[in-house]
Amino acid sequence: MLRRLALAAVPLTLLVPAVAVATGNHVEISATPQPVEVVPLPCFPAGKVMLGMTNTGRKPTIADMRVSGDSALTLSRHQFSSYLPVDQLVKAPLEITVPRGTAPATHTVDLTVGKERLEVPVVIKPVPARDNLLLGEQAVASSTNGNMRLCGGVDGNADSAQWGASGWHDNTKGVFPDTYGVDFVQTTTIGRVVLQTLDSTTYPAAVMGIRDFDAQVRTGSTWTTVGAIRGNVQGRVTVTFAPLAVDALRLVIRDSNDHGYSRIVELEGYSS
Numbered sequence: 698m699l700r701r702l703a704l705a706a707v708p709l710t711l712l713v714p715a716v717a718v719a720t721g722n723h724v725e726i727s728a729t730p731q732p733v734e735v736v737p738l739p740c741f742p743a744g745k746v747m748l749g750m751t752n753t754g755r756k757p758t759i760a761d762m763r764v765s766g767d768s769a770l771t772l773s774r775h776q777f778s779s780y781l782p783v784d785q786l787v788k789a790p791l792e793i794t795v796p797r798g799t800a801p802a803t804h805t806v807d808l809t810v811g812k813e814r815l816e817v818p819v820v821i822k823p824v825p826a827r828d829n830l831l832l833g834e835q836a837v838a839s840s841t842n843g844n845m846r847l848c849g850g851v852d853g854n855a856d857s858a859q860w861g862a863s864g865w866h867d868n869t870k871g872v873f874p875d876t877y878g879v880d881f882v883q884t885t886t887i888g889r890v891v892l893q894t895l896d897s898t899t900y901p902a903a904v905m906g907i908r909d910f911d912a913q914v915r916t917g918s919t920w921t922t923v924g925a926i927r928g929n930v931q932g933r934v935t936v937t938f939a940p941l942a943v944d945a946l947r948l949v950i951r952d953s954n955d956h957g958y959s960r961i962v963e964l965e966g967y968s969s
């Protein structure tokens with residue numbers, strides 16, 4: 698090693714930039730979008746920001762980004778480490794959530810790589826006025842498949858084409874009933890329930906959608922069936938009933954058209 702250095706006869710000053718890259722001085726930090734907006738509801742989609750590192754030095758390097766925020770924020774990661782080729786943006790997603798009741802305010806997430814630092818503003822929004830009273834509320838299910846998110850059925854996205862990212866199904870293939878619904882934090886008047894079951898070009902409702910279900914509401918500890926659907930082959934199904942002040946709402950799913958899983962793209966509830 699010593700002999701090699703001696704043969705190369707490189708002046709010491711030229712070695713300095715390579716050392717600097719290793720400590721992160723030539724890594725540019727980015728974050729998109731700014732600010733990030735977050736709604737304080739348990740099943741509302743998280744605030745999403747794409748973190749980036751670009752190696753502006755002359756040699757590839759390995760960089761560690763530290764991700765931190767104040768205690769109001771829950772962050773999906775606290776570190777982003779990557780090999781960085783020269784002049785190439787390397788990205789990783791960060792999701793930010795806050796508990797229900799978090800007051801509207803602007804917070805920050807700090808991103809640091811070596812001596813580089815970027816402060817990303819995070820705006821906590823007020824809870825929006827909602828026609829769909831299930832949107833973002835706490836979902837409750839009998840089981841959830843590992844590839845799906847419990848919140849997927851009440852995240853505001855009813856597009857069957859985005860089923861994989863934004864839907865829900867149970868984890869008991871071929872075994873019914875399954876249940877899916879929300880627990881409200883305060884008594885809520887509901888008179889109409891809308892189910893969007895899986896209904897895409899590849900997976901039409903008549904083949905993969907929910908076939909038989911009961912819509913139920915809970916007052917105190919008593920569940921009441923307010924509608925029963927049998928033999929459904931449609932993607933979007935509406936159940937209307939005399940409005941009731943309820944503490945929870947759920948579907949009891951008794952069969953699907955493939956007799957496999959209970960697939961919900963979105964479950965909505967309205968006052969009338």
Ligand SMILES: [Ca+2]
Nearest residue numbers: 849854863962
């Ligand atoms: Ca959804």
